[in-house]
Amino acid sequence: QKEVEQNSGPLSVPEGAIASLNCTYSDRGSQSFFWYRQYSGKSPELIMSIYSNGDKEDGRFTAQLNKASQYVSLLIRDSQPSDSATYLCAVNPESGAGSYQLTFGKGTKLSVIP
Amino acid sequence: ETGVTQTPRHLVMGMTNKKSLKCEQHLGHNAMYWYKQSAKKPLELMFVYNFKEQTENNSVPSRFSPECPNSSHLFLHLHTLQPEDSALYLCASSQRLVPALSYEQYFGPGTRLTVT
Numbered sequence: 001q002k003e004v005e006q007n008s009g010p011l012s013v014p015e016g017a018i019a020s021l022n023c024t025y026s027d028r029g030s031q032s033f034f035w036y037r038q039y040s041g042k043s044p045e046l047i048m049s050i051y052s053n054g055d056k057e058d059g060r061f062t063a064q065l066n067k068a069s070q071y072v073s074l075l076i077r078d079s080q081p082s083d084s085a086t087y088l089c090a091v092n093p094e095s096g097a098g099s100y101q102l103t104f105g106k107g108t109k110l111s112v113i114p
Numbered sequence: 115e116t117g118v119t120q121t122p123r124h125l126v127m128g129m130t131n132k133k134s135l136k137c138e139q140h141l142g143h144n145a146m147y148w149y150k151q152s153a154k155k156p157l158e159l160m161f162v163y164n165f166k167e168q169t170e171n172n173s174v175p176s177r178f179s180p181e182c183p184n185s186s187h188l189f190l191h192l193h194t195l196q197p198e199d200s201a202l203y204l205c206a207s208s209q210r211l212v213p214a215l216s217y218e219q220y221f222g223p224g225t226r227l228t229v230t
Contacts, residue, residue: 043222045116104156
């Protein structure tokens with residue numbers, strides 16, 4: 001059973017702080033990793049993708065990938081109340097032909113307190 | 115707006131009804147997906163189409179029937195649903211399907227389905 005695990009939260013951080021969201025995955029062969037943001041009642045919105053070990057920065061967002069530890073994280077710097085949402089981690093579980101599925105975690109609910 | 119539209123946005127149907135959900139993408143993508151999102155559960159992939167051909171059917175009950183007439187349109191035909199089928203149904207698209215690589219998927223706004 002391929003799994004993606006996230007702490008459901010809620011994770012509460014004060015405005016201006018760094019929010020750190022974590023995700024672990026079970027399939028060591030995973031190649032592609034994505035973070036989606038989902039506001040209440042809305043559909044998921046892609047905010048970051050990462051494919052190689054290390055950090056990838058995009059504005060206030062940084063994705064970190066450690067394949068050896070099977071761990072991917074999302075850091076949000078200078079958190080704003082508008083960042084309050086559920087963050088979904090998604091992993092492509094296998095390499096090789098025939099596997100196109102993304103496995104999603106249940107999501108971490110982030111609340112940024114003004 | 116992601117370039118993926120879904121209609122209707124809300125649907126209430128009885129267990130004996132037949133209805134269809136529609137998805138259209140304006141991104142020039144060739145792969146389209148149906149997902150189900152229920153409360154407290156992760157997104158569940160239902161069907162995948164690549165260049166109009168179905169590539170995945172994740173053990174979805176036959177009361178859900180997909181149709182993909184072209185790369186821009188995707189339908190989900192519903193009949194004799196159960197109350198537990200009430201959920202948010204999301205359509206997504208991506209550039210295409212390639213082994214060992216996952217292109218980013220872009221989601222539509224979803225259809226909130228309630229089965230009474």
